[in-house]
Amino acid sequence: MIDDKPEVHQAVALALEPWVLRVESAASPDAVPPLMAAGRYDCALLDMNFAAGERSGREGMTALDMIKAADPTLAVILMTAFGAVSLAVESLKRGASDFLLKPWRNEVLVAAVQEAARRTGTARAGTSLDALERSAIAGALDRHDGNITQAAVALGLSRPALYRRMAKHGL
Template identity: 55%
Template sequence: MPGALIIVDDDPDVLKAAAAALARTGQRIETAAGPEGLVERAGDYDAVLLDMNFAIGQRDGAVGLDALDRLQAADPALAVVLMTTFGGVSLAVQALKRGAADFVLKPWRNEALAETMRAAMALTAERRASGRALNLDEMEKRAIERALKLYEGNVSHAAAALGLTRPALYRRMERHGL
């Protein structure tokens, strides 16, 4: 069904709050307490809002990053937005480098969350309409765009986060028309 979102978080209050925040998008919204079984249903959704930590005291995001990898292998077109309470810039950059469509920190602003998920659904639709996953150049361009957005246009910080020198980032930005 087009316009289907799934929110995956182990906290029932977060599931309720995110579902309420996204209710105005007019999309079908499902919730799940964990990533188990999500990969098998990846094609049923147009975007995923996925928590990164599913155990008390866990803060490294490993479970969310693993689920992201598995979702991308199952459906490369599916846009996944990762979220966490304990996220720092380095975790956000790691998530974006690994292919997340976006990264959200809890607590979020409702309208910003809704806009992020609308953009994620549009990205999935674009990818599915083209009948292919992003190629390496497109992925690189999007990673650069996300890093620049994350660091509010600061090229030095974006380059460091991407593991590039400033001159290398400038060359790639020029090649991609950024």
């Protein structure tokens, strides 16, 4: 869950408590890279606007792109209080799985999260181990700006092992 308002974090956590194992929260799209590197999630909830007075959804779209680059199988639900049909359409074209307006009804939020988690599971079940390995390596290289040593450490590999796997996947 990435949203700049602590009360939204609390409301989401309370609504989802009976249905999910845990909800991790962050207040800014700047948290996307470390969150994606730290864990594998079943679903992401993402606000569209983080700056006061901003209504374009630009920050949310950028964060959506970062999430999908790190894990293309992860279903992302975008949320905003300032929704427009064009923003919803654009977010879906860029890979979001759903779009919710704030304030939401809890049953709608729960249903959206359950469906997003199901989509993530289905996408991951259809993904081969080679594709997952390639994605993990590409993500590590991207997060470390192409630094082989840092990417190898992050992946728990030696540099020669990372070079072999990069060659295998054409990276």
